[in-house]
Structure formats: C-alpha cells, structure tokens
Amino acid sequence: MVVANGAEGEVASAKDRILMAHRPHLVIDGAILAAEAIGADEIVFYIGEEHEAALTAVKRALIERTGELRPSTRVVAAPIGYVAGEASAAVHYIDSGDARPTTSPPRVSEFGVQGRPTLVQNVESLAYAALIARFGDRWFRTAGRLERRGTALITLTGAVREEGVREIELGTTVGEIAAAAGGSPAGTRAVVLGGYFGTWAGIGDVWDLPLDPDTMRERGLTFGCGIVGLLPSEHCGVSATAQIMAFMAKESAGQCGPCIFGLRAIGDATARVAHGRAGAGDLGDIERWTSQVVGRGACHHPDGAAQLMASAMEVFGDEFIHHARHGRCSISGSRVDVA
Amino acid sequence: MSPEREVRLRVDWIRCDGYGLCGDLLPDLIGLDEWRYPIMPPGPIDRGQLNEIQRAVDCCPMKALILEPVPADRRG
Numbered sequence: 236m237v238v239a240n241g242a243e244g245e246v247a248s249a250k251d252r253i254l255m256a257h258r259p260h261l262v263i264d265g266a267i268l269a270a271e272a273i274g275a276d277e278i279v280f281y282i283g284e285e286h287e288a289a290l291t292a293v294k295r296a297l298i299e300r301t302g303e304l305r306p307s308t309r310v311v312a313a314p315i316g317y318v319a320g321e322a323s324a325a326v327h328y329i330d331s332g333d334a335r336p337t338t339s340p341p342r343v344s345e346f347g348v349q350g351r352p353t354l355v356q357n358v359e360s361l362a363y364a365a366l367i368a369r370f371g372d373r374w375f376r377t378a379g380r381l382e383r384r385g386t387a388l389i390t391l392t393g394a395v396r397e398e399g400v401r402e403i404e405l406g407t408t409v410g411e412i413a414a415a416a417g418g419s420p421a422g423t424r425a426v427v428l429g430g431y432f433g434t435w436a437g438i439g440d441v442w443d444l445p446l447d448p449d450t451m452r453e454r455g456l457t458f459g460c461g462i463v464g465l466l467p468s469e470h471c472g473v474s475a476t477a478q479i480m481a482f483m484a485k486e487s488a489g490q491c492g493p494c495i496f497g498l499r500a501i502g503d504a505t506a507r508v509a510h511g512r513a514g515a516g517d518l519g520d521i522e523r524w525t526s527q528v529v530g531r532g533a534c535h536h537p538d539g540a541a542q543l544m545a546s547a548m549e550v551f552g553d554e555f556i557h558h559a560r561h562g563r564c565s566i567s568g569s570r571v572d573v574a
Numbered sequence: 575m576s577p578e579r580e581v582r583l584r585v586d587w588i589r590c591d592g593y594g595l596c597g598d599l600l601p602d603l604i605g606l607d608e609w610r611y612p613i614m615p616p617g618p619i620d621r622g623q624l625n626e627i628q629r630a631v632d633c634c635p636m637k638a639l640i641l642e643p644v645p646a647d648r649r650g
Binding site for chain 2 (some may be wrong): 337338340490491492493494496497526531532533
C-alpha cells in the first residue's frame with residue numbers, strides 16, 4: 236500500500252499543493268514507481284481538502300489515465316489540520332476517518348492502511364522519483380552545488396516583494412533566494428527555516444547559508460519542508476514566536492497529556508512575555524517545559540514545537556529577557572507588540 | 575522474556591491520563607511533571623528492580639505503562 240502524502244498542513248508551506256495542481260502526472264508517476272518498488276497494489280492520494288486546485292488536478296489526471304495498467308488508485312481528501320499529515324494520522328484517517336496519530340509501534344510500514352505494510356511518502360519526493368526514472372540519476376546529479384545533489388521545492392515567505400514557491404538547486408543560499416525576491420539583510424531580522432517544526436536563525440548567521448539538508452543539519456538547523464520565512468526587521472521575534480507557539484498548541488491532536496498541557500503552557504507563557512505581562516518564573520518555566528516535552532507523545536508534534544521554541548530562546552534570547560524584565564518590546568518600544 | 579534481553583519502559587501516551595501512580599510507586603525511576611504525566615528514564619532499566627516495576631505496570635489504571643524488550647534496532 237502506498238499513500239502519496241499531499242496533506243500539507245504546514246500553514247506557511249505551499250510547495251506540495253502547487254506541485255500537485257501544476258504537475259499532477261509527475262506525482263502519479265512517482266507513486267506508481269513506489270508501488271512497483273514495494274509490490275503495492277493500491278495507491279491512496281491523500282490531499283488536503285483545502286487544496287482544491289490540487290485535488291481537482293490529481294483527480295482529472297487520474298481520469299486521463301483511465302485504462303492504464305497500474306495499481307488501483309483513490310483520492311482521499313485530508314481534513315484541515317497540522318497533524319493530519321503525520322504518517323500514522325494519515326493511515327488512521329484513510330481507514331477510520333480519524334486524522335489523529337496512533338501509537339507506534341506498530342509502525343505504518345508494518346501495519347498501515349487496512350493492516351497492510353504501508354509506505355507514506357511526501358508528494359514532492361514521489362515527483363523527484365518520477366523525474367529520476369524518466370531522465371536518469373546522472374541528469375538529476377547535474378544539479379546541486381555541494382555534496383547533496385538535485386533540486387528542491389521551497390516556500391519563501393515574509394520580508395520579500397515576491398513570496399511563493401521556488402525550485403532551487405540544493406546549496407543555493409538563503410541570501411540569493413531572498414535577494415532575488417526583493418529581500419535584504421537590512422530588511423530582515425531573522426529567518427524561520429523548515430517550518431513551524433523547524434528552527435529560527437539570526438539573519439546574519441544564515442544569509443550565506445547554503446540550503447542543503449546536510450549542511451543545515453550540521454549547524455543544528457532544519458531543511459524540513461523547505462520553508463524560508465523571513466521575519467521583517469521591524470517585527471519582534473518574541474511576538475512571532477508567541478504566535479507560532481499558540482498555533483502549535485492549538486494544533487495538538489489533543490490525545491497526549493504532555494503535548495496538550497505542555498504546549499499550552501509554553502504558548503501561554505510565551506504570549507505573556509510577548510505582551511509584556513511575564514510572571515517572574517515564566518522564562519524559566521518555558522525553558523523547562525520545552526526540554527521536558529520532547530519525546531513524550533505518540534507523534535513528533537511536541538518535539539517539533541520544542542525545537543522551534545528552543546531556537547527562539549537562543550536567537551531572540553536578549554529580546555525575551557528585555558520583554559520579561561521591562562514589560563516592553565525593544566523593537567516597537569511600546570508595551571504592545573507589533574508583530 | 576529471555577533473561578539476557580534488555581528491557582525498557584514505554585508509555586502509551588494516548589492511553590496515559592496522568593494518574594501518576596507510576597511516579598508515586600517508582601519515584602527514583604519515574605518523574606512526574608506538574609500535570610502528573612510521567613517523565614521516563616532514558617535507556618534500558620535495571621533488572622534488579624523488575625519486581626517493583628512490574629507492580630507499577632500492573633497498577634496503571636489506563637494500562638499505559640508498558641514493559642517490553644528493547645527493540646533490536648534500538649540496542650547498542
């Protein structure tokens with residue numbers, strides 16, 4: 236069983252929906268290849284229900300290929316939600332209409348859809364598999380600037396004139412992409428890389444960073460789903476982080492206590508700090524809860540949120556302290572946050 | 575469970591409802607957060623404590639505490 240995962244619940248990301256809407260046959264080709272590789276006789280295209288153009292395109296493409304010799308296929312609209320795209324949540328929803336993760340083990344690769352071993356694979360990866368099958372690995376390897384070869388889809392958001400999805404050669408720097416879209420180091424305070432599961436980094440530290448999964452991992456950063464989110468220089472990182480953490484807390488599937496209570500506590504405390512109403516223990520509590528919540532859930536939602544929070548404390552540490560001590564934002568200069 | 579196999583404690587976080595009995599029964603091994611959800615020790619457990627640990631496992635009202643062999647791919 237193959238699940239082509241196009242749920243794309245990551246709010247800042249748009250690459251999967253755009254890929255499916257514009258190149259649905261590539262995704263289908265890749266899914267068929269994956270099914271052949273593992274001996275699967277069924278493919279489920281699991282596509283976020285809000286990605287209407289993607290749903291329409293994939294359905295139409297499948298109709299165009301009626302009569303083709305291939306595994307049986309069906310399209311399942313994934314419900315809106317950050318966690319709905321998690322592999323076990325996808326399997327759970329396809330089988331029983333409940334898009335919440337399940338306890339692992341068993342892994343979906345052992346016990347997935349209808350109890351069968353299931354490969355849950357992101358649609359972008361499938362599209363690359365299709366391209367490699369079509370043009371060869373040598374062709375694929377012509378792109379890429381560092382060890383890691385190939386290209387990747389990224390979503391550029393924030394302090395640029397032209398936001399949107401780009402295909403980049405792996406190893407292209409943050410600065411090149413941002414500058415080409417009208418961004419500048421002066422206009423940018425920090426960058427969130429890899430999405431809400433990812434990491435904050437100060438703009439000075441990453442303007443020349445190659446967007447390459449290996450290089451990024453070595454530096455404690457994440458390529459993740461390819462989000463490059465530029466925080467405008469006039470915005471406050473503490474407030475931006477408070478918004479992300481409130482979202483992550485709300486998007487908990489609500490099944491595991493440490494995630495339900497821990498993320499809510501972190502989100503609430505971060506909001507108090509952002510709004511200049513921090514209690515004496517808030518910063519210490521945020522730090523403690525953040526390290527405490529890691530690994531304590533059925534899925535990795537709390538781990539991703541904790542990683543983002545920990546990186547925020549590192550990158551915006553002075554600003555967190557300023558907010559907590561003085562009840563003010565040093566960027567807006569006011570008691571009321573601006574971001 | 576063969577005697578030479580390492581064993582570990584795992585929590586089924588979806589089942590766990592934060593009763594905290596495990597932490598009360600095994601305070602040296604299992605911590606509790608402020609919502610009484612367990613904070614587990616990393617790595618395999620000391621077999622000398624197996625009796626007390628089994629008792630805590632049996633006492634969990636949600637049957638969320640699991641004593642199991644360390645999976646092959648997690649050893650070493």
